[in-house]
Amino acid sequence: MAVEVRSPTILRNYTGGAKAVDGSGDTLAEVIDSVESDHPGIKDRLIEEGDLRRFINVYVNDEDVRFIGGLTAAVGDGDSVVILPAVAGG
Amino acid sequence: MLKLGQDVYDAILAHARRDHPDEACGIVAGADGVDEPRRIVPMTNAARSPTFFQFDATEQLKVWRDLDDRDEVPSVIYHSHTATEAYPSRTDIDLAAEPEAHYVLVSTRECGGDEGPVEFRSFRIVEGVVTEEEVEVT
Numbered sequence: 001m002a003v004e005v006r007s008p009t010i011l012r013n014y015t016g017g018a019k020a021v022d023g024s025g026d027t028l029a030e031v032i033d034s035v036e037s038d039h040p041g042i043k044d045r046l047i048e049e050g051d052l053r054r055f056i057n058v059y060v061n062d063e064d065v066r067f068i069g070g071l072t073a074a075v076g077d078g079d080s081v082v083i084l085p086a087v088a089g090g
Numbered sequence: 091m092l093k094l095g096q097d098v099y100d101a102i103l104a105h106a107r108r109d110h111p112d113e114a115c116g117i118v119a120g121a122d123g124v125d126e127p128r129r130i131v132p133m134t135n136a137a138r139s140p141t142f143f144q145f146d147a148t149e150q151l152k153v154w155r156d157l158d159d160r161d162e163v164p165s166v167i168y169h170s171h172t173a174t175e176a177y178p179s180r181t182d183i184d185l186a187a188e189p190e191a192h193y194v195l196v197s198t199r200e201c202g203g204d205e206g207p208v209e210f211r212s213f214r215i216v217e218g219v220v221t222e223e224e225v226e227v228t
Contacts, residue, residue: 090141
């Protein structure tokens, strides 16, 4: 299952500067693992203690994954995954 | 230095006053590399809090896609402090994820929701280091 994963500027040091990289898998967790195997270090920026980091937004086909199962969200061939750091503060 | 039109400056202050005592937040979009961003996009503070802000995630994706389509960047990321000074808090610094952005802080601690004295300051936040910059309103 080929999936396009769009990386934010702040994570492009892991992707060799690329705005988008290829991933594969049937769930978001599998896609992230596949991206990690090509771009080591990126997973730790997305996941903490087995869950998505609070201030990282991930979307599958424009749906916030928090509403569709988080890391277990289903991903299919040709889907797009977008990663955006949350804009937040105090 | 950050250059802003008077209309954009006024719109940011109006948004901060309108949402007081909750924190207001938004961006000013501009073409990449252009000096003076002109398109203000007020964002929903999903936290609706006097001490915290977070862009609504679904709205953020939509706005970020618009930026891509228009070849723009979030040149300014602004938010208000409603009880403290217009200076990045520890949380602001920890969560700052746009090293290219001007981080504008407004404080409504004196004026509240009304006319009155406000603070308006701009900073770069890069890898935890805060550098204040001049703001020129034209």
